[in-house]
Amino acid sequence: MLKLMIVEDEELLRMGLVTCVDWADLGYEIIGEAGDGEKALKLVEQNPPDVIITDIKMPRLNGIDMAEKLKADYPGIRIVVISGYDEFEYARRALKMGVSEYILKPINLEQLKKTVVELRMEIEEERKKDREFMELKSMRYEDMQALRQQMYTKLLLQKCSVEELGDYIGRLGEPVLDRYYGAGILAIEGFPVISMECDYLHVIDMDRSLEDFVNRTLKGLYGEDGQNGLTVLRANAGERILCICGESPGEVKQEGRRVREAFGTFNEETGPVELFFGTISRGLEGLHQSYLNVRKDSEVRFMKSLAAPDSSGSAFSSFDLPEFDKENLFFEIKSGSPQGIEDALRELQDTLSGRQVLSYMQLVLIITNLYGECIRLPEEAGGNAEEILGDPRQYYQRILEKKKRNDMIEELGRACFLIHAYFEKISGSRYKGIMERAAQYVEEHYSEEGLSMGDVAAYAHVSVSYLGMIIKNETGQTFIEYLTGIRIEKAKYFLKHTNMKNYEVAIACGYATPSYFSTVFKGMCGMTPSEYRNG
Structure with missing residues (x-):
C-alpha cells in the first residue's frame, strides 16, 4: 500500500474524499488528513506520505506554499492540487513548480481515481528501477568475490570444464580467459597427522583458527578495500586454496610474493603453516593446471615425510595402491553383486597385508582416497553421495576413528554396499x-x-x-x-x-x-x- 494524505479546509469535502473512495482497492492507505497547510507539514514530518491531495485556497498556509516547502524537503512526494476555475494563477504557479496533477472543482471521482492509479504505477516503476540500480550497485567487491569463489570452486574442486562456466564468466563481465593465474595451497603444517590425535570438534576449532588467521592476514595486507586479484577457497579442513589473478605473469608472481611474506611461516593459534604455489599460466585452464601442479607437489612432499620403504626399497609415492585393481571394486559397486564387493575388499586387505605399510597415516590416506573415489561414483548416473549416505563426512570420520586396517576396510565396505544398493535401485x-x-x-x-x-x-x-x-x-x-x-x-x-x-x-x-x-x-x-x- 502507498501512503496517502488529504489536505482540505472544507470539512465536508475532506470527509467525502476520505470516505467516498475505496482507497485500499486503488492501492492506498490514508495515513492522515489536515485542514490547512501548516498542520499538514507537521503530519508529514511524523510520517511522510507518498501522495498528497491538497486544495489550493486554505487558511494559514495555502496549498501552493505548502507544496513549495514539501518539494524542498521531500522531493519524492507526489502532489495532486485541487482548484476552482477562477484560480488560474494558482494553477499556473502549481504546474510551474512541478506539482504532479491538477484537478478542477467540482471533483470528478472517476478522474481522481484514474489520476492516483497512474501515480501509483509511476511510483512503483520508479521504485523498481531504484531497486534494480541498488542491486547492481551492491554487486561490489564482496559479490564479485563470491561469484569468483563459486566459479573457481566448480573449476578446481568440482571438476567442471571451462565451457560449463560460461554463465559465471558472463556474469562477472571480466576478461577472465585472457588473464594469468597461479594457484597456491596454504595449510597447517602436518595437519593430517595432527588431526589423527584430535576429536572432530578439535579439528573444527583448528580449521576455524586457520580461517581467522587468513582473514586477519588478508585484511592487514589489503585493508578494507579487499583483494581483487586474490580469491580464497576452502577445500579441506586445515587448508585453503589461494587463486591469484593478474594481467601478466609478472603481476601474478609479484602478488604471490606479497602473499607469502604476509602469511609468514607461523601462526600463534594454529602453529606453523606452509604455503606452496604452482606454475603461472594463462586462462582458466591455466588456473586448473596450476592447481593440479601444486596439489601434486604438496602430496609428494607430504608422502615423502611419511613414506617407509618396503622390502624392495621403494616407497609409496601416491595415495593409490598400484597392485590393487580398484576399477574392479568400482565395477562391482555399479553393476556387480555384494559378494563381488566383498571379494574386492578382501583383495584390498591382501594387497595391504603384502606391503610393509609402517605408517598409520599412509594407511588412512590410501583407504580414505579410495573412499573419496567411491562416493563420486553415483555422479556418473546423475546422483550424489548425500542422497545415499546422508552426510558422507560421517563415514569418513568413522574411518579415521578406526585403529586397525580391517576395521577401516569394514567401514569402507558399509559405504560401498549402500552405493551398490543405489545402483541396483536405478537399474532396469x-x-x-x-x-x-x-x-x-x-x-x-x-x-x-x-x-x-x-x-x-x-x-x-x-x-x-x-x-x-x-x-x-x-x-x-x-x-x-x-x-x-x-x-x-x-x-x-x-x-x-x-x-x-x-x-x-x-x-x-x-x-x-x-x-x-x-x-x-x-x-x-x-x-x-x-x-x-x-x-
Whole structure:
C-alpha cells in the first residue's frame, strides 16, 4: 500500500474524499488528513506520505506554499492540487513548480481515481528501477568475490570444464580467459597427522583458527578495500586454496610474493603453516593446471615425510595402491553383486597385508582416497553421495576413528554396499532408457567416422564409464563392438539393396578407407564386401 494524505479546509469535502473512495482497492492507505497547510507539514514530518491531495485556497498556509516547502524537503512526494476555475494563477504557479496533477472543482471521482492509479504505477516503476540500480550497485567487491569463489570452486574442486562456466564468466563481465593465474595451497603444517590425535570438534576449532588467521592476514595486507586479484577457497579442513589473478605473469608472481611474506611461516593459534604455489599460466585452464601442479607437489612432499620403504626399497609415492585393481571394486559397486564387493575388499586387505605399510597415516590416506573415489561414483548416473549416505563426512570420520586396517576396510565396505544398493535401485528402467537414447544416437550418427563413446554419453547425459557398463550389461558387447555391429549391418543392407560402390558404402558406414572397411567386414562376416554382394 502507498501512503496517502488529504489536505482540505472544507470539512465536508475532506470527509467525502476520505470516505467516498475505496482507497485500499486503488492501492492506498490514508495515513492522515489536515485542514490547512501548516498542520499538514507537521503530519508529514511524523510520517511522510507518498501522495498528497491538497486544495489550493486554505487558511494559514495555502496549498501552493505548502507544496513549495514539501518539494524542498521531500522531493519524492507526489502532489495532486485541487482548484476552482477562477484560480488560474494558482494553477499556473502549481504546474510551474512541478506539482504532479491538477484537478478542477467540482471533483470528478472517476478522474481522481484514474489520476492516483497512474501515480501509483509511476511510483512503483520508479521504485523498481531504484531497486534494480541498488542491486547492481551492491554487486561490489564482496559479490564479485563470491561469484569468483563459486566459479573457481566448480573449476578446481568440482571438476567442471571451462565451457560449463560460461554463465559465471558472463556474469562477472571480466576478461577472465585472457588473464594469468597461479594457484597456491596454504595449510597447517602436518595437519593430517595432527588431526589423527584430535576429536572432530578439535579439528573444527583448528580449521576455524586457520580461517581467522587468513582473514586477519588478508585484511592487514589489503585493508578494507579487499583483494581483487586474490580469491580464497576452502577445500579441506586445515587448508585453503589461494587463486591469484593478474594481467601478466609478472603481476601474478609479484602478488604471490606479497602473499607469502604476509602469511609468514607461523601462526600463534594454529602453529606453523606452509604455503606452496604452482606454475603461472594463462586462462582458466591455466588456473586448473596450476592447481593440479601444486596439489601434486604438496602430496609428494607430504608422502615423502611419511613414506617407509618396503622390502624392495621403494616407497609409496601416491595415495593409490598400484597392485590393487580398484576399477574392479568400482565395477562391482555399479553393476556387480555384494559378494563381488566383498571379494574386492578382501583383495584390498591382501594387497595391504603384502606391503610393509609402517605408517598409520599412509594407511588412512590410501583407504580414505579410495573412499573419496567411491562416493563420486553415483555422479556418473546423475546422483550424489548425500542422497545415499546422508552426510558422507560421517563415514569418513568413522574411518579415521578406526585403529586397525580391517576395521577401516569394514567401514569402507558399509559405504560401498549402500552405493551398490543405489545402483541396483536405478537399474532396469533407467538402464533401458539410457540404452534407448544411446541406440538412437548411434543409429543417427553411425556414418560419422569420428563417432566416439564420449559423444554418445554426452547425448545420454551419463559418464563414459557408466555408458560402457550399461552397453556391456544390455548387449554383452563393448561400445566398439556394438558400433561395429551396427555399421556392418548397415553395410550389408547397402550392398544387398543398392548399387552403391564399395567405397561409397564404406564412407556411408563411417569408414574412411575401403581397405579398412573390407578388413572389418571380412572379420565380421567371413567374406569380403564384394563376395557378400555377389552371393
